[in-house]
Amino acid sequence: MNIEISEIANLPSRFGDFKVKAFKEGCKEHLVIFKKNLDETPIVRVHSECLTGDAIGSLKCDCRDQLEHALKLASKTNGMVIYLRQEGRNIGLLNKINAYALQDKGFNTVEANHQLGFAADERTYEIVIFILNHFNINKIKLLTNNPRKIESLEGIEIVERIPIIMKSNPHNEAYLNVKKDEMGHLL
Structure with a gap:
């Protein structure tokens, strides 16, 4: 893997004061948002980009709600959000x-x-392993409902899976049911 890595910068946000670091993998640039004093076994959210949900507030998914919940939790617990550029x-x-x-x-x-x-x-998650290794993190509490994320993080000890259940709405109920029934999400 040929990965370019940025410096660390400050990112004050409405969710708290974070540090950020970017990882360039080919044409994809991923962002890691984290607290300065990461927990020894941090809560980590691996969040895939969803422009329509994250930025525009689409009601077809629960992506923005999950991202905001993860950022609030990372701020409170000295955790990390790995924002993957894997749109759709x-x-x-x-x-x-x-x-x-x-x-x-x-x-x-x-x-x-x-x-x-x-x-x-x-989606693939090899870059997540690279990022966690870069931060010398080998044990995490993973904030996810997706069993593929759990299975894909080889070499990383997941000491706890923390569910991330958001309230549904009439526009995303069927979508969430498909994620549960056809994709095996732990909802």
């Missing part, structure tokens, strides 16, 4: 919007990805 489960923004259009026609999120020629979830 790593199919990219253009394809994600095409998947949205298919969902508007009645396909669920998994079916829409399949219609576009993608797996239900194209």
Whole structure:
């Protein structure tokens, strides 16, 4: 892996005062948001980019709620959020919007990805292991509902899985049910 790593910078935010560091993997630039005095076994959220949810507040998903919850928790517990640039489960923004259009026609999120020629979830997590090793972290409390994240962090001891359950709304209920029923999310 050829990874470029930035310096550490301060990032005061509405969720608390953080440090940030960027990791460039090919054309993807990931961001690590963390407290200066990380816990020995920090709470870590691996969050994949969702422009429509994170930035615009889409009600089709629970991404923004999860991100904000994770940042608040990281601030309170000296934890970390690893923000991965894997838009639309790593199919990219253009394809994600095409998947949205298919969902508007009645396909669920998994079916829409399949219609576009993608797996239900194209994300990978090798960079997370690299980042945690860079910070000399080998034990974490993982804030996730996704069993693939748990399974993929080889060499990292997950001492606890912390659920991240957000309140559903009429626009994301079916989406959350598909994540649970078809993708095995622990909801």
